[in-house]
Amino acid sequence: MVKQSDRAPLLDWEEIPPPDPNQAAQPALHPPLREEEDAPAEKSSKPAGRRTPSGTAAGTGWSTSTVDTTISCSPTKSGTAVVVSGNGNSGRPLTQICGLGWHRPEPLGSDRNLPFPGLSVRDQWEEKDQIVSVFVVTFDTRSGNMVEWCLPHDINLDGVEFKSIASGSHRINSDFIYFRKGRYFGLACFANMPVDSELERGARMKSVGILSPSYTLLYRYMHFLENQVRLQLKSPGQYSPLEAFYEDKKAVLPPAGNGLVTACPTWSVTSINRCMHPEMKITHPAGCMSQFIQFFGEQIMVLWKFALLRKRILIFSPPPVGVVCYRVYCCCCLANVSLPGIGVSVPELRPFFYINIADITTLEKEMSYVACTTEKIFEDKKALYDVYIDNQNVKTHRSHLQPLLRVNAADKEKYRKLSEQRQMLLYSQEVDGDCTTNEEDLFILFFMELNNRIFQTLSDIAGSNDPTLTAEHVRAMGLDPQGDRSFLVDLLEVYGLDITLVIDNLCCH
Numbered sequence: 001m002v003k004q005s006d007r008a009p010l011l012d013w014e015e016i017p018p019p020d021p022n023q024a025a026q027p028a029l030h031p032p033l034r035e036e037e038d039a040p041a042e043k044s045s046k047p048a049g050r051r052t053p054s055g056t057a058a059g060t061g062w063s064t065s066t067v068d069t070t071i072s073c074s075p076t077k078s079g080t081a082v083v084v085s086g087n088g089n090s091g092r093p094l095t096q097i098c099g100l101g102w103h104r105p106e107p108l109g110s111d112r113n114l115p116f117p118g119l120s121v122r123d124q125w126e127e128k129d130q131i132v133s134v135f136v137v138t139f140d141t142r143s144g145n146m147v148e149w150c151l152p153h154d155i156n157l158d159g160v161e162f163k164s165i166a167s168g169s170h171r172i173n174s175d176f177i178y179f180r181k182g183r184y185f186g187l188a189c190f191a192n193m194p195v196d197s198e199l200e201r202g203a204r205m206k207s208v209g210i211l212s213p214s215y216t217l218l219y220r221y222m223h224f225l226e227n228q229v230r231l232q233l234k235s236p237g238q239y240s241p242l243e244a245f246y247e248d249k250k251a252v253l254p255p256a257g258n259g260l261v262t263a264c265p266t267w268s269v270t271s272i273n274r275c276m277h278p279e280m281k282i283t284h285p286a287g288c289m290s291q292f293i294q295f296f297g298e299q300i301m302v303l304w305k306f307a308l309l310r311k312r313i314l315i316f317s318p319p320p321v322g323v324v325c326y327r328v329y330c331c332c333c334l335a336n337v338s339l340p341g342i343g344v345s346v347p348e349l350r351p352f353f354y355i356n357i358a359d360i361t362t363l364e365k366e367m368s369y370v371a372c373t374t375e376k377i378f379e380d381k382k383a384l385y386d387v388y389i390d391n392q393n394v395k396t397h398r399s400h401l402q403p404l405l406r407v408n409a410a411d412k413e414k415y416r417k418l419s420e421q422r423q424m425l426l427y428s429q430e431v432d433g434d435c436t437t438n439e440e441d442l443f444i445l446f447f448m449e450l451n452n453r454i455f456q457t458l459s460d461i462a463g464s465n466d467p468t469l470t471a472e473h474v475r476a477m478g479l480d481p482q483g484d485r486s487f488l489v490d491l492l493e494v495y496g497l498d499i500t501l502v503i504d505n506l507c508c509h
Contacts, residue, residue: 131245133150133152134150134151135208136150136207137164137165137209138205139205163177163188164188169205172319175321176225178322179355185218186211186212188209188210188225191206193205206229208242215351224245228241288323289443296392298412300415302405303334307334311401312367312387313369315331315371316389319374324354324372331370335447339456346495350366350369353371355371355378357375357378382397387401400486403483404486404487422439425439454479457476458497459497482503
């Protein structure tokens with residue numbers, strides 16, 4: 001396997017057209033579901049790839065309603081399968097990812113497994129265009145960053161000029177940036193071109209960006225935005241392609257102008273009932289999950305604990321910041337839980353993506369988030385975060401969280417299993433050419449299975465006549481009775497579980 005560079009180059013991105021029901025689906029990050037995949041498993045040589053989400057969707061940043069869950073990814077030819085199956089309030093435990101010793105359920109067929117049986121599979125998974133704004137940001141040598149042009153003309157874009165050109169970007173040629181603006185998510189493509197102009201001090205810098213209520217479709221327009229920012233650098237003021245793009249993709253805003261977005265019913269269904277993780281496609285050959293695993297290694301298990309405890313996680317990196325935005329996404333994916341009722345009383349782990357000093361007031365009010373920044377000044381503002389990540393160095397200034405920084409034996413074993421499953425998947429893809437599943441599914445479902453196992457055990461104990469958590473229970477959850485004791489104490493407190501932890505005659509309620 002060839003190791004990939006951590007910094008992803010800006011490769012060609014495509015605007016992905018709606019799937020053609022008359023054509024066979026091509027392998028992709030999340031292949032579109034086909035009607036024939038609704039047939040029973042015995043009629044097909046491969047199980048259907050089907051996802052019906054529930055719980056909290058880390059991707060949109062907002063909670064979803066809970067429904068029965070069936071999540072499966074087609075097995076590779078080598079036998080590696082990634083399956084998570086839920087059963088609502090039936091009381092039966094969730095089936096876990098193959099490779100961890102739990103059995104795999106038979107694939108289910110028919111419309112009754114869809115959250116909205118009245119709609120076709122394609123309608124329920126096809127996300128509609130919902131662009132709220134398109135804009136051009138420029139760096140002016142006298143005024144600094146400023147919004148040069150936008151549609152609609154009356155939209156409030158205060159602060160977007162600083163989010164679309166990251167601090168320190170004058171040192172790089174190009175970048176892409178995910179960010180949040182109020183209730184919206186944004187994607188901007190930045191480019192820096194040398195010019196023979198004293199007025200511009202030898203360099204012209206611009207960003208072209210869009211806003212949307214969800215970040216799950218933003219990647220579709222990366223290639224378009226890259227082309228447009230190059231056009232703006234070479235021919236400033238040529239806005240007609242952006243005007244046409246906005247007219248074609250714009251969302252429908254209500255007359256009241258309260259910032260809420262309305263669209264057709266199929267979009268509402270899709271946005272609320274996507275998989276537990278939305279896709280964030282990256283064109284780097286290794287993919288963002290692969291980069292994340294290679295970059296942090298066993299430290300992923302440390303980040304997993306902080307994410308599950310809903311801590312405020314801030315990632316620092318100098319520009320380019322695009323690949324760091326994917327680390328924000330990956331961190332949020334570590335905390336997915338599909339069990340009904342779990343996490344309803346805890347703060348959401350919201351992806352803020354890129355932030356700067358203009359976001360300080362907003363962050364002061366947040367109880368849980370993951371964000372990244374290029375501004376070193378944040379390191380000194382310790383009241384704004386619980387966990388600070390600089391390159392691969394994960395640290396916390398909160399003394400009670402210090403024990404969680406150590407990677408224990410159980411963490412090493414979980415990481416070994418993840419790496420083993422990943423290698424099996426990569427081998428299957430390379431040798432057999434099997435692209436029926438991918439690293440993103442493997443990674444996310446691995447941690448969701450782990451989280452489900454922990455909370456299923458804790459829920460069973462909390463509902464028993466003797467709500468006592470013993471060392472045997474802890475080992476059964478894949479944790480270390482000694483090394484993970486402080487983690488469990490915090491976990492019980494954060495999720496409000498009335499359980500007594502008893503390890504080595506030390507009690508904590």
